[in-house]
Amino acid sequence: MRLFSCFRLKKKSSFKVSRSSWTNKGFGKQGKTLSFVRNLSRIIDKSKRRNLSQVFTFHELAVATENFNPQCLVGEGGFGKVYKGYIESIDQIVAVKQLDRNGLQGNREFFCEVLTLSLVQHSNLVKLIGYCADDLCPGKEPLDWTARIKIASGAAKGLEYLHDVADPQIIYRDFKASNILLDEDFNPKLSDLGLAKLGPTGGKEHVSTRVMGTYGYCAPEYQMTGQLTKKSDVYSFGVVFLEIISGRRVIDMSRPTEEQNLIHWAAPLFKDRSQFNAIADPLLGGKYPKKSLYQALAIAAMCIQEEADRRPLIADVVMALEYLAMPIDEKKATLTSTESIHHVESVKGGNAKDELGA
Template identity: 65%
Template sequence: MSCFSCFGPALEAEGRKPVPDAKDPRAKDGAVSDRAGSDVPPEKEPLDWNTRMKIAAGAAKGLEHLHDKASPPVIYRDFKSSNILLGEGFHPKLSDFGLAKLGPVGDNTHVSTRVMGTYGYCAPEYAMTGQLTVKSDVYSFGVVFLELITGRKAIDNTKPQGEQNLVAWARPLFKDRRKFPKMADPMLQGRFPMRGLYQALAVAAMCLQEQATTRPHIGDVVTALSYLASQTYDPNAPTQHTRSNSSTPRARNVGGRNSEQRNGRSPNHHSPRTSKHGGEVSRTSSTGGDSGRRSGLDEMDMAGSQAGSPAQTGRKRETPRTADRQRAIADAKMWGENSRERKRPNDSFDSTNE
């Protein structure tokens, strides 16, 4: 029996029941690919920031159902924006399981198959070797999430050379937080929370890691994005990007003091002996180690463990963490613990194995 016949024409993002396909009028808002970027039809409004985060969180939940709730796991293999249908209230639904593949079982780490899918969304290891894992879907999700954030297509031949491939265009920008505001979809007209943008781009960067083992588990992506989707942004509030655009985003000065400034160091300098928060970054970066374990918003507020990774280079300037930020992380963890059952003791992205 094929995956398509198991799940029907489409799957609710919550993973519970079949829904209409794109030609069904009940899929009233088309697909994600129709509602972001400059190609939005004139009769339709571009998606606002809150809706984009809710769509991303819902689509991630759909993948989580396939990866974690199905036995054996199901690998979507062709996750892309045109396969995410938008129902009533922009509720996302995964459709077109024609290329879906049963995942590895037992001691197998991957399944080998003929390379299929859509150019621009395929994970590099799958495109090069034909070895397919659930982390291949995580990469494809990262591309779709980046499309939602930037309003750009995965492949756009109308763009100048160097900008036609979305991931190739974004990788160098991930390394400079000053450029993050410029990555946001112009159709948003600056109506987005700056911190939310940084966090969303951090999630996308983690999903787009070139090494499959360093990408997050989809369950951890769900935790992080569900938190972002819960942070309602008022689009009528004054835009929040002007100040951050004018200078390099830096850590807030807690209690009127900055440990880096007291020690006469630039914000880019971290030492495992002298910087309380930066030491963790410097220690792991110097060894080049990366266990591939990150936990949702923890990774957004701590530098990545792999030297030169987009997540690390995008975060290492903001080392001190305030009480508000710690509270946000705790809230996200609490949401994740209450919203899903963890049944991955040996494969969890944020499990401890040190």
């Protein structure tokens, strides 16, 4: 669930916002809606009828802030980030506060602030003009299995370019779901490379750097030693891929204690094939090929292994996901072609053996 509050800025400026063609879509509803969220909505709805606040859609706030462009960022605190924007429908410069679900301050404090400001008005108090609590992007259904694999495959290709094509090579360092932007056709675009580092040079295998990134996505060896490698990005990719498959956040404090950390929750399920379906997002409604799910989980499990050396290269991940994303007919054609090649090679090998023995 995305949670935002909008505050009016008293002084108008020349700040302008152009409409962005990108929308930051989520991977579906995350977890259960907490009771105090519903209570907050009911209370604010009452104040809305008194013209104290209104409900904004996620799309409106995304347009207002250029899809939460870092250039629109005006502050950051325990609750999350604050962006400056312009909402055309009300002709108003606003400050948009976005709740960071992984931040130091909890949901209740954020909701308490929104609730309090929705009930008071004074010239020396910031005025709450509205809020947004969208579970899904407007008019969108939860992503189906094909779209999820397409997103994962495209994101992996983006990492592959940074690792293997860019010169010098680049390590992303902060690969996470919120840094993947999607267009209307679900083509992913990696964004926010502010923490990216140039890869090791001079025969070195890692880059030593201050530990930065987002909790839950950082590879264990990087967290412990500050030694950053391309395999660190592979771990982060595995976490995101598991989020895509399961529809869960990597850290979700609204869930039962044993389910709050996605990696810890999934670890025992990876060991029991009969539990694989329990990892899949319930919003998929079981509409996915079982074999495809098993293969996807195998890829994710390899990427999030504790030991960096046991993780695959991102190029291998791309190859596996490209196959996974193929339509069934293409997969059959690929298998048939591969079998034919193997048959030809075995025949050639047999002929050569006969000639050697002659």
